[in-house]
Amino acid sequence: MDGRNSKVTALVRVLLGAGLLYQGFEHFGDPLALAHALGLPLSAALWLALGEFFLGVSLVVGVLSRLCGLLTLLGTLALSVAAGPSGLAALAALGGAYLALRGGGAYSTDRYIGHMQRRVAERELARRNDEG
Numbered sequence: 001m002d003g004r005n006s007k008v009t010a011l012v013r014v015l016l017g018a019g020l021l022y023q024g025f026e027h028f029g030d031p032l033a034l035a036h037a038l039g040l041p042l043s044a045a046l047w048l049a050l051g052e053f054f055l056g057v058s059l060v061v062g063v064l065s066r067l068c069g070l071l072t073l074l075g076t077l078a079l080s081v082a083a084g085p086s087g088l089a090a091l092a093a094l095g096g097a098y099l100a101l102r103g104g105g106a107y108s109t110d111r112y113i114g115h116m117q118r119r120v121a122e123r124e125l126a127r128r129n130d131e132g
Contacts, residue, residue: 006105006106007105007106008105009098009099009102009103009104009105009106010062010104010105010106010107010108011105012095012098012099012105013059013060013062013065013099013104013105013108014059014060015095016059016069016072016092016095016096016099017055017056017057017058017059017060017061018056018060019056019092020052020053020055020056020059020072020092021052021053021056021057021060022056023049023052023056024049024050024051024052024053024054024055024056025053027045027048027049027052028046028049028050028053031045031046031049032045034048034049037083038079038082038083039082051071051075052075055068055071055072055075059072059099061108061109062104062105062107062108062109062110062111063108063109063110064110065099065103065104065105065108065110066099066100066101066103066104066110067100068096068099069095069096069097069098069099069100069101070096070100071096072092072093072095072096072099073093073096073097073100074096075096076089076090076092076093076096077093080093
């Protein structure tokens with residue numbers, strides 16, 4: 001993967017995460033409005049706001065980016081069915097699908113964890129070769 005596309009992926013990840021963080025804060029501020037708009041009980045609206053908040057944090061940091069992208073895609077599709085389609089929901093679904101397919105991109109925690117795992121595996125292989 002070339003560096004430019006990876007940085008674009010990171011930008012998509014951070015922007016989508018920031019949008020979800022904003023939505024989560026907004027929905028925590030007035031959960032009754034969210035519950036009324038979607039026809040949900042208050043407890044479900046609070047869980048939805050909590051999910052948006054933690055998906056946003058996870059995407060900004062870059063932890064479990066593919067899973068968060070998939071959950072964002074599925075969540076925005078479900079909300080579009082419940083509340084009606086909107087351009088912003090379609091954009092979030094598109095961003096979620098992109099991240100589910102591409103991963104977190106540059107500067108993501110996922111990438112750093114992958115590098116560390118490969119380094120440990122290479123050292124273990126080298127140690128085994130030295131012994132044998």
